[in-house]
Structures are given as structure tokens and as C-alpha cells.
Amino acid sequence: MTTTPITPSLIATLPGHYYTEPEVFRQEQERVFESMWFCVVRSADLDRPGAFRTVQVGRENVIITRTRKGGLRAFLNVCRHRGARLCTEESGEIRRTLQCPYHAWTYDLDGRLIAAPNLIKMPDVDRVAYGLIQVALREWLGYVWVCLADEPPSFEETVLHAAVERLGDVAAIDHYGTENLALGKRITYDVRANWKLIVENFMECYHCATIHPELTEVLPEFADGYAAQYYVGHGAEFGDDVKGFTVDGSEGFGRLPEVSTDQDRRYYAITVKPTVFVNLVPDHVILHRMFPLAEDRTVVECDWLYAPEVVESGADVSKSVELFHRVNVQDFEACERTQPAMASRAYRKGGVLVPTEHHIRIFHEWLVERLGGAHAGPVHRR
Numbered sequence: 001m002t003t004t005p006i007t008p009s010l011i012a013t014l015p016g017h018y019y020t021e022p023e024v025f026r027q028e029q030e031r032v033f034e035s036m037w038f039c040v041v042r043s044a045d046l047d048r049p050g051a052f053r054t055v056q057v058g059r060e061n062v063i064i065t066r067t068r069k070g071g072l073r074a075f076l077n078v079c080r081h082r083g084a085r086l087c088t089e090e091s092g093e094i095r096r097t098l099q100c101p102y103h104a105w106t107y108d109l110d111g112r113l114i115a116a117p118n119l120i121k122m123p124d125v126d127r128v129a130y131g132l133i134q135v136a137l138r139e140w141l142g143y144v145w146v147c148l149a150d151e152p153p154s155f156e157e158t159v160l161h162a163a164v165e166r167l168g169d170v171a172a173i174d175h176y177g178t179e180n181l182a183l184g185k186r187i188t189y190d191v192r193a194n195w196k197l198i199v200e201n202f203m204e205c206y207h208c209a210t211i212h213p214e215l216t217e218v219l220p221e222f223a224d225g226y227a228a229q230y231y232v233g234h235g236a237e238f239g240d241d242v243k244g245f246t247v248d249g250s251e252g253f254g255r256l257p258e259v260s261t262d263q264d265r266r267y268y269a270i271t272v273k274p275t276v277f278v279n280l281v282p283d284h285v286i287l288h289r290m291f292p293l294a295e296d297r298t299v300v301e302c303d304w305l306y307a308p309e310v311v312e313s314g315a316d317v318s319k320s321v322e323l324f325h326r327v328n329v330q331d332f333e334a335c336e337r338t339q340p341a342m343a344s345r346a347y348r349k350g351g352v353l354v355p356t357e358h359h360i361r362i363f364h365e366w367l368v369e370r371l372g373g374a375h376a377g378p379v380h381r382r
Contacts, residue, residue, distance in 0.1 A: 010354065011361050014368075016347035019194040019339065024371075025295035026059075028195075031370050032274050033058035034148040037159050039276045039289050040064055041144045042183065042303060046072065050094040050109065054087050056291055057148060062135055063087055064144055065094060067109040072139070074146045075132035080113065081105045086132075098132075107132050141278070141287070142179035142305075162272040168233040173270070173278070175258040178285050181305035184317040187325060189300045193335035194342065195275065195292035196367070198300065201331050202269070202277050202288075204357045211330045214323055218242050218249055219267055225356045235266030235280075245281040246319035247326065253283040253310050273366065279324065283307075284317075286324050296339055302328060 018024050034057065041053045041064050052065040054077055061077040063086065077086055084102035097114065098107040106115040111132035119125065136147040138155050145159060163173045191198060201207070208215060208222040216223040219236040238245070244252030245267065255264055259282050270278040275290035284306045291299040304321050311317075341347050353360055 007352075010352040011358060013350040013353055013360070014196075014364050015350045016342040016344065018367075019196060019342035020295055022295055025194075025292070027371050028292070028367075029058035031372070032367070033292065034060065035370075036149075036153065036274055037138065037145045037147045037155055038274070039143050039145050039272070040074075043072065043139055043142050043144055043179075044183065045091075046144075048093070050096075051092075052087060052094055053091045054089070056293060057146060060148055061085065062146060062148075063098075063132075064137070064146070065098075065109055072137055072144060073109065073111060074135035074137045074144070075111050076135060078133065079103075079105050080130045080132065081116070139179075141173075142181065143287070143289075159272055162270055163278075166232065166270045167268065172233075172263070172268075173280065175260055175263065176256055176280055176285050177258055178278075178287070178305060180308070181256075181285060182308040182311035183303055184284070184306045184311050185304040185321045187302050187321075187328070189302065189328060189332055191298045191300055191332045191335060192296060193298060193332070193339040194295055195290055195298045196363075197335040197338055197342075198290060198298055198332070199271065199274075199363065200360050201335055203271055203360055203363065206354060206356055207334065211334060212327055214247055215327050218245060218323065225354075235263065235268040238265040238267075244283065244320070245323060247322040248319060250319060252281075252320050253306065253315065255282040256284075256307060271363075273363075283310075284320060288328075300328070300332070 038057050040055045040057065040062065045051070045053060046064065046066040049066050049068045049070065052063055054061055054063050062074055063077045064072065064074045066072055079086055079100040079102065081100065081103055084100050086098050086100055094109065098109070099105070104117055105113065108114050111134055113125075113127040113130045136149070136152045138145045140155075140159060145155070147153070160170055163170050167173060205222045206225045209225065212222070218238060220239045221236050239249070242249040244250060246252055263280075264282050266282070268280040270280075272278065275292065277288040279286035284304060287303045287305065289301045291301070293299060302324070304317065304324070306317060
């Protein structure tokens with residue numbers, strides 16, 4: 001995979017072409033984003049029948065909508081007739097049916113073909129068989145997860161396993177009741193960097209003392225370079241004088257009802273591969289969803305979630321939002337500074353990891369295995 005540096009303390013990274021080559025990104029679309037469970041939308045955003053959201057998952061565009069009976073469905077955003085895109089808007093409401101704007105083939109919210117010009121003259125057309133292509137769907141933490149694979153991997157052994165692997169127990173994340181929280185703030189970031197740079201940045205804290213002054217004031221141990229994900233079950237403890245997870249350390253809101261005393265005054269971070277970060281603090285949850293759109297562009301949606309009564313009361317959540325918003329901006333600027341160097345001859349063989357970043361190597365090994373081994377070499381053009 002990589003060349004091992006001579007110095008025993010250092011670990012080799014992926015070579016630079018993994019972050020710049022369109023062919024590597026195409027392989028990732030096929031073997032990662034289109035083959036794994038992918039978090040697409042918060043369930044509460046689809047709060048009424050006909051509400052929909054379209055998202056890009058690998059090379060496919062997917063419609064997620066709520067049916068008349070209140071369930072959720074996901075379909076490829078492709079008309080079965082001549083392949084036109086059904087919905088061009090990112091979100092909205094389907095009043096009655098999904099109708100293709102090209103030839104007016106029409107589908108109900110369960111994906112069944114219900115009408116088309118002259119369809120009555122084609123009685124042999126199976127309206128179910130020529131319905132929309134359905135995509136596997138699960139809900140967890142109040143979010144919709146989809147999988148494009150014909151045979152999706154076990155949700156429990158992949159997605160839920162990330163919580164077990166990080167916290168030691170799924171119940172530890174259940175205590176935050178994320179599915180019952182309310183959206184206090186959402187910020188979308190358009191990051192000019194490869195998605196893996198964002199994952200790697202989130203997984204380590206070697207950079208925290210350098211670029212996150214506000215965060216290290218609240219979580220002093222981060223200044224030593226040890227990430228929240230360094231130890232199973234470990235949560236970074238608030239500083240002695242810190243009252244809440246806010247930009248100035250001032251008091252936040254009451255502890256979420258089921259959060260245990262052991263989890264109080266601590267921050268936990270979970271990476272759910274490939275594209276989700278979950279951040280847990282006593283009074284709210286911050287969840288990042290990444291949408292990789294190109295080898296050098298990733299859109300990140302970040303949600304701040306609070307107890308419903310906090311949001312309904314109109315409480316000022318700006319100080320807690322501002323803390324992680326600054327962290328996001330600082331992190332994404334660092335990733336954007338790094339992206340151009342991935343194409344430099346200085347990074348042709350990659351860079352190095354220090355011992356506190358050892359878990360990034362595990363991520364690299366996982367990715368290479370998903371891509372089928374060390375075959376993902378640079379594409380040589382004439």
C-alpha cells in the first residue's frame with residue numbers, strides 16, 4: 001500500500017493520488033458510497049406525506065419521500081421510461097404523484113407506475129415491475145440511511161457496530177435520545193477537499209492545539225494531541241472552570257434526560273464510515289453528514305440537535321453552535337490547504353503519521369481493502 005518510513009516512530013500515509021485521481025474517486029463511488037449504508041436526511045425533515053429530498057449517493061441521485069401512510073421510501077431518481085430525472089429540486093413536496101416532466105409517466109409515493117400516455121393500450125405492462133427502482137432504507141438516530149447495493153450489508157454489523165467499536169456499547173449512544181431531539185441549527189459547508197482528508201482530520205487531534213483555541217479551552221486534554229477516538233469508551237473531559245460545551249465555556253442547557261452521570265461533562269466522537277460524524281455532549285448532539293461530489297469537493301451538512309423544549313422555547317443556542325461552527329471552519333480550511341499538495345511530487349509517495357494518529361492508518365487499510373487491495377495506483381496519461 002505505502003512505503004514504510006525509516007523512522008520507527010512514523011507511519012506512512014496513503015499516496016497523494018488517492019486524493020486527486022478521478023479514477024480512484026470513481027472506485028470509491030462504486031465500492032464505498034454505493035455499497036455501504038449512507039446517511040442522507042434527517043427523518044423529521046420529511047414531516048408530512050409527499051415531502052421529499054433528493055441526494056447524491058455515489059453516482060446515483062436518490063429521492064427520499066414520505067408516503068401517504070407515513071412511511072419512508074427511497075428510489076433512484078430515474079424515470080423507467082427513457083431515464084429522465086424525475087425531481088430536479090433538492091427538496092419540496094409532491095402533492096399527489098411523481099410525474100416525469102418528459103413524457104408524463106406517473107408514479108405514486110410507493111413507486112408504483114400508475115399512469116402514462118396510452119398506457120391503457122398496453123395491458124401487458126406490469127405497473128409494479130416498471131415502477132421506480134427502490135433503494136434499501138433504515139432509520140437510526142432520527143436519520144434516514146440508504147444502501148444502493150443489491151444485497152446491503154448488515155446494518156447492525158456496519159453502522160451500529162461503529163458505536164460499539166467507539167463507546168463499547170450501543171446503549172451508550174442511545175442515552176442521548178438523538179431520534180427525539182429537535183433541530184436547533186443546520187449549516188452547510190462546501191469544502192474544496194477530498195472527503196478522506198475531512199475524515200482523517202476529524203479522527204485525530206494532533207492539530208487541535210494549533211488551530212482550535214476555543215475547543216482546547218473547553219477540552220484541555222485535546223491540547224496534548226490525543227483525539228476523542230483514541231481510546232474505546234473514552235470521552236474528553238471538560239475543563240475544571242468550564243460550565244458547558246459553548247464557545248466561551250459558559251453554561252449550556254440541562255443534561256439530556258437519559259445521559260448518565262459517567263457521560264456528564266464529557267465529549268464523545270464517533271466516526272461512522274464512510275461519511276458520518278456523531279458528536280455527543282451532555283446537552284446536545286452534533287451530527288455531520290458528508291456528500292462527496294468529486295475528488296476535490298465535499299459538501300458537509302452539520303446539524304445541532306437539542307431537547308425539543310429548548311428549541312420550542314426559542315432559547316439562544318448560538319454559543320453552543322458557534323463553538324463547533326468555528327471548529328468546522330478551522331478544520332475545513334486546513335483540509336482545503338492540504339488538498340492542493342496531494343498533487344505535488346512532494347506527496348507522491350504520501351506523508352507520515354505520528355503515533356497518536358495510528359487509528360488513521362486503520363482507516364487507510366480499511367479503504368484500500370474496500371477498493372480491492374493495492375491496485376488503486378495512479379492513472380498514467382499520455
